[in-house]
Amino acid sequence: MFIVGLTGGLATGKSTVLSIFRDNGIAVIDADEVARKVLEPGTSAWKEVKSYFGGNVLYPDGKINRLKLGEVIFDDIEKRRKLNAITHPRIQRAMMMMALKYFFSAHKYIVMEVPLLFETGKMLNYMHKIITVICEDHQQIERLCKRNDFSEKVAIKRINTQMPLEQKVANSHFVINNSGDIENTKTQTLSIIKVLSRSKFTWYFRAIFGIAVLSIMFGMTHLACNLIYNKTSII
Numbered sequence: 622m623f624i625v626g627l628t629g630g631l632a633t634g635k636s637t638v639l640s641i642f643r644d645n646g647i648a649v650i651d652a653d654e655v656a657r658k659v660l661e662p663g664t665s666a667w668k669e670v671k672s673y674f675g676g677n678v679l680y681p682d683g684k685i686n687r688l689k690l691g692e693v694i695f696d697d698i699e700k701r702r703k704l705n706a707i708t709h710p711r712i713q714r715a716m717m718m719m720a721l722k723y724f725f726s727a728h729k730y731i732v733m734e735v736p737l738l739f740e741t742g743k744m745l746n747y748m749h750k751i752i753t754v755i756c757e758d759h760q761q762i763e764r765l766c767k768r769n770d771f772s773e774k775v776a777i778k779r780i781n782t783q784m785p786l787e788q789k790v791a792n793s794h795f796v797i798n799n800s801g802d803i804e805n806t807k808t809q810t811l812s813i814i815k816v817l818s819r820s821k822f823t824w825y826f827r828a829i830f831g832i833a834v835l836s837i838m839f840g841m842t843h844l845a846c847n848l849i850y851n852k853t854s855i856i
Contacts, residue, residue, distance in 0.1 A: 622724045624731055624747050625817060628738040629754035630786050631779060632764035634799035634806065638754050639734050641810040648723045648731040650716050659711045660685045669707045674700070688769065695779070705741075713743055720747075730817055739784050739792060752813065753793040755786050756800045 627642075629635045636653070643649045659666050662683040670678065670685060678690040694701040716733060723731045735744055738751070756764075765776040790796050795816075797809045 622728050622730055623749035623820070624720060624733050626738050626744070626748035626751045627732050627734045627754070628736060628751065628789060628793075630761055630783055630789075631736075632761050632768055633754045633756045633786070634764075634797075635734055635736065635754050637799065637803070637806060638752070638797055638810055639732065641807050642732045642814070645811070645814055647814065648726075648728045650719050650723075650731060650733040652712060652716065652734050652736060655715050655719070656708065656712050659708060659715060666707055666711050670704070673703060673707070695782075709741065709743070716744075717747070730820070737783070739789055750794045750817065751792065752795040752797060753786070753789045754797045754799050755790065756798065760800055 627635060627639060636651075639649050639651060658664075660670065661667060667685065670690070674690065674693060678686055678693060680686050690704070694704050716735075720731060720733065730749075732752075733744075733748075738744060738748070761780060762773060762776045765771055765779065766773060769776075771779065795813050797806060797813070799806050
């Protein structure tokens, strides 16, 4: 099995593309869904966030108010670093555990959505291929304003905190332009699915993994035989 990283900018349509992969039977891991689980009330991450940022970033039912938390950390680099230190390692660990489960379920590959894949760089080494989702600049701003009820000024400021899309595209294997309608995006995604499905890398990886497992088993058997032989010799 290999991992395909799916990334892009704010409001470029990553979730739309991920849904297309899911609808076509491809195993997917959604970083946003994982982040919500990591920050569920009562978890260790939730407790740390509550302790550091206070109850004003919580809804009355105790859940994290992500929009409010975003406002708190956006203009404060130290608070942003603190939140990242609390959440990122837990999110990454949870995602890799999910990937491991998919490996033992005989999936050929999985698509893992990681919005800050290039910015953090923490999971780049695990990605066999990378897909970046883009759209026109004005569409990105309009979509972000509509989705989060931001002013245009705030939306532009948020977008500019991330790596420019051009730079992400330059470091990607595939690009999906989500500027058109859903059918156009679906056509591009299905073309990539065809390419990924023909990849022989998964069999190469499984062969290497199988050889490694057999080597370990052989080594353990050899060690056990030596121990039995030595014990018998002493008797």
